Amino acid sequence: MPDFKMNRRQFGLGLAAAGLSMPMLSRPGLAAGSVTVATFPNAWEQAYRKVIVPMLAAKGTTLTIAPALTTAQIAKVLAAKQGSAPPPYDALLLSPGDIDIAVKNDLLAEVDPSKISNWSKLAPASQGKYGPTVTLEVDGFAYNPDVVPKPTSYKDLFENPAFAGKVSWTGFDSNTAIEFYSEIAKVYGSGPYDMDAVFKLFKDKKDFLGPIVDTTSHQMTMLQQGEIGVFMASTNNVAQLKALGAKAEFTSPDTGSPAVPVVIVMTKGATNPDAVHEYMDAAISADAQNVLQMPPTEYIPTNSDVKLAPGLAAYLTPETMSKLVYLDWGTVAQHRAEWTKQFDRVVKG
């Protein structure tokens, strides 16, 4: 990642950053007892508005939800920091890869577990330094059974003619994609970061590659349209597709499902840390997670008091849960720019 630590002496950046962080001027979260948080757009944003906002309102705290992709969240907070402005969000919703970047740029503040009453209900792995893990994104193959048979392994996708041209991929822009490329690197190469093996595979198996697009949401549209048969998705993506009435199923690869914790973190300079702690507490409360684990969201609960709903239990067999695969996002961050560049050259039409 070139020029990752940005040089503050350059006056230009400050102004440019101030421009980028302009939206925060209009943020409504400056009043006492109010907090502005970023979440993923659409499903997440709607669910949190419905579930978490009323919980905080009952305590007299106004919660404002601002939808933004993880990368955009970081870009805006980073820009505000470079412009010496307060952060546009008090809390972010990030994955470990993003948290790494945010920590390196000194964007996050540590949380005080004593202010979060549900903290003890979390498994130790979910008790992060910068905030609690609110759910686990479990990834696998989303497929349309009308178009393709049920895929079982990565070899299936690249060698079984039934999948030729039916599997959609995204570039290294997507965290989900990187998890899968890492898994493919393990199967076809020497280890989780041997992307050369993946690129070679993409070159050799051109005929097997289906549409290559920019985002998972784009793939969701194409699956709905019958345009593609398989794409790499989270259980949440599949839950959303099903809620929309699309023919979509989820299955884990035989080598295990890549998993990514989703963590609420507090930004450094947050205007109202107490309210942020309240927000975190609400998000990991059994009350909230009991609702959020139901369709259409089906967010996997992290609160140990919550009993897994039957809908979720269908995806998350004990076998799946025992074979979750985690990635080292620090290593990914080091190589991401280079991998992106190479990927472009491999796939460019």
Place this chain on the structure above:
Amino acid sequence: MKNPAFPFLLPMLLLSLGGFVAPMGVLAFYSLSAGGNPGLFGNYAAFLEDPFNLWIIVDTVTLGFKVVVVATCLAVPIAMLYWHGGRRLRQTVVVLALLPMLASNIVRTFAWIVLLGRNGPLVAIADALGLIDGPRSFLLTEGGLVIALAQIELPLLLLPMIAVLSRMDRRLVEAAEMAGAGPWRIMFTIVLPLTLPGIIAGWILTFASAATNFVTQAAIGGARLIYLPQFLYRQVNILFDWPTASVVAFILIISTGSVILALAMLTRHPRLIGNA
């Protein structure tokens, strides 16, 4: 300031100075000074040295041109329909030309995903006509992207043409008719040349909009067709490589801007002045 209109221009000048010129200046400065590449134009050199990146620039500008060509082929017959139509037909053409603009670009783009898809009508028609071998998809192809962009940007070309046509003196056509010209000769020697200022204005808007339409390029073109806007988005939001991003931003402005400038110069031709 001698110009009596100056006080009225002041708000606009301040707005463009503060909201456009100054940030652009900052961005220009940043593209020259930030990052690890040595030399004043180090960032530019690093980007332009890579032939892969040069092709992205060429592809982006070419895309704009292709969309302009296809949009023109669509717009001219519609404009002629307007020209020859009575009051009712003219109103219909204007409403139909404006209608797509009422839907957001994202909606129009997703409509095209359906239209261009494997199960969409265009593939069915092309298959029935024997233009393609068996079912396939026009999604994620350059042809599909050009068609979708041409339709999406069509109002930008059509409306300036209609604006010029609606003000055109019908007696010019009658004069040509009395001189002995048939309908096609009149169209090519009188109506279209006189519509040219509108057409060029439309070309400028269509080109600029098509070459920079991030949403449609990404959704219809996919990740295999790489254009500057997607490249820029990724540098800003995924890779946080802002020095390169500012370079790409400037290259996008310069490459599309020079085409637009060239088109704008055309309208200065003495034969085109005053007939719009």
Place this chain on the structure above:
Amino acid sequence: MQTHSQALTVNGLSHTYAGQPAVEGVSFHVAAGEIAALLGPSGCGKSTVLRAIAGLLPAKPGVISLGGRDISPLPGRERGIGMVFQNYALFPHMTVAENIAYPLSFRGWDRKRRQARVEELLATVQLGGLERRLPRQLSGGQQQRVAVARALAVDPALLLLDEPFAALDRALRLDLQIELVRLQQTLGITTVIVTHDQEEAQALASQLVVMNRGHIEQTGTPAEIYDHPASLFVNSFVGYAGKIRAVVESASAAGSTLKVSTGETLRLPRELRFAPGSPVVLTVRPERLSIVDRPSDFTLAGRLLVSTPLGPDVIRSIALADGTEIKLTEPRDLRRSPLESSAPLFIALDVVNLHVFPAGEAL
């Protein structure tokens, strides 16, 4: 430059716009080499007639023949007619030479021949040296001449001009009118001009076709129309005419008696074809009135309102006893002492030449 001048005949021409008749039963004849003017107020249908002759509108029903040949079924481009449009309709994206050469490009002529013809036409309209200018770089008069040259380019059998002087300064008009007449006489081309300006029509045309509300009121030479107007409309539209209301008291070969709205009685030494008791309007041309000292059978009492000198003449506005206003012109006589305003006086009417129209006609 020679033209094959041909006579134009319009017979029974009608045209409707959106169900409303714009022109009804229009018939007239223009002899070969003559200039006719279609004259009338705006909206009278004169432009419609011109456009029908040109072939820009269908003549249904109606027959238009040129040189004895029925051209009604032909489209405009095949009629061999040159037309100068209102505001000239020069092609703004073409130079003077290109504008004039435009009609020639449909004749299959080679470049050299076209160029020679353009030069010839430019010389005819005295625009040599301006061939590379664009229309917007020309003055109004120059534009008009380009339009005329373009209309003449293919040696048309008929030249149509739609309000050719309306866009020009008054001062410039007379010069250009004279020039046009000279050009027309040189070429001997049959010409039809549409105008709303009766002075212009009289100055240019050997024949006037006066139109009103979609039909022809009168056709004739300017003198015929001026001196013998067929209707009250023609009388008022062509030249000024004072109007006096009256009622016929008696009418016989020996003479007629009229009771004027002022109460005075007027004797006319001719028979009027009106039944006694008919309300009528007398029209009097200003130059046919004179001021006299004492009353008679053919005078009316009046009062001077204002006198306006106009060149060698003086125009006097006079109020009759009942307030009716009429105008009178007489030569400015410097030796006579000027008339005082509101001075009572008597006006002698030219009872031989004054016209009497039924009062039912709209004024």
